[in-house]
Amino acid sequence: MSVLRPLDKLPGLNTATILLVGTEDALLQQLADAMLKEDCASELKVHLAKSLPLPSSVTRPRIDLIMFVVNLHSKYSLRNVEESLHHVDATFFLGKVGFLATGAGRESHCSVHRNTVVKLAHTYRSPLLFCDLEVAQCFVGLSPGCGHGTAYQATLRQHPTCHS
């Protein structure tokens, strides 16, 4: 079983790689597209994965940031993220991991309680962002309701090499 380690490869010159892990393919694709459209000082690469561990047959650059996307409407996505977390090395959690909880805008559709995700992020000492990737508008801040743009900005701000 391969475990993701942050420093097992050499860094690419002026590039940053973000890995998005989540079960919702369409949402991840949308978020990745929005990220790539935005301006970034260095070259940005976004990898998408349904779950970890990643197949070892493919050569990929060093992963600089992992964002675990949990859909609050689906318990399955939460279980998937919980299982994927086992395949990440502990040293990754020193600021290279974040959690993104989507679907917080529509409270009536939520199967997962907000506090469950808050507790998960607290356990892993990583930041948590709430957003609604299905809604095109942009809401405020780090509490439930951001749009693509804000989620992307916050994600990038975490990463030291990207300044936007």
Place this chain on the structure above:
Amino acid sequence: MLRVGPGLAADFIFCPVVRSFSLQYLCLETMDSCDTPESTPRQRASSRLKDYFIGATPLQKRLESVRRQTSFVPTPPRRKIPQCSQLQEDVDPQKVAFLLHKQWTLYSLTPLYKFSYTNLKEYSKLLGAFIAAEKQKGLAVEVGEDFNIKVIFSALLGMKGTQRDPEAFLVQILSKSQLPSENREGKVLWTGWFCCIFGDSLLETVSEDFTCLPLFLANGAETNTAMIGTWFQKTFDCYFSPLAINAYNLSWMAAMWTACKMDHYMATTEFLWSVPCSPQRLDISYAIHPEDAKALWDSVHKTPGEVTQEEVDLFMDCLYSHFHRHFKIHLSATRLVRVSTSVASAHTDGKIKILCHKYLIGVLAYLTELAIFQIE
């Protein structure tokens, strides 16, 4: 529509899948930017050692205990299984029989300003006049509608959780009989009732002028509900909003109602999931024999008299994994839309039907909690 019949219950083999939070022990050398008052395991161990050997000062001990108690992650709720409450014994089953077996639409209501239980007759007259005026205005046009309606406000005794809860009251719209005979009671066109069960958290925050009845249940035509809502909003300066029940709360209801002890089961335990897929929505209905559901719950349940988050999750996970084994469909990726047990049935749009008189107060207590949460 995919249906799993009760025949499947015969070979109901559930695998208790233990899903607990993977609390990986991370030995972090540096604290990150989100400052937590909780001490790291190493610090806690060393402070314990300190207490034991060196004898820490009282201030240090107090600081340690405070640090351990305060954590910004709220603990998951524990709820009491609905029991036959003391006050419910006083309720006459005949009087509340009309509340059962009817589909009610749920609303949450902010506290009523200057509402008085002594003026019920006056309110009946005022509301009756208002409805007649609205109907004549042509806002609620129903062809051939009989304009002779009567509104009755009445108190519902015994529908409360504690003595502090305000008395519940009922509003009914009856069609006045055309014939002069006194005995002919009009047909009930619309029923609505306001109640508050165990609403202590709300009662503490409001002043004397307000009456807190956060839960409103309506049965009848939507136009009548809207008219009566408008009148209440104008008269008592309150606000109605529809109470939707999300999948998380529905799974809590399923667990709590399955946990209720029943002498005989009237209906099968049924769940309905909605799968978000295009172009047409797919609904999955899963029916279990109620005794099997109770057996599953009993194997999951640990603390007597209380329901915890872990037990609810485990109960639902057992159902999901059983379904997955047979159909290879992950129900946890879909949305729970309807739960139906012998105690009550609830739909995510805020519709409820209570079937069992014994647990009426218990069901209403949970709904009151949801209504209060929505108001706040």
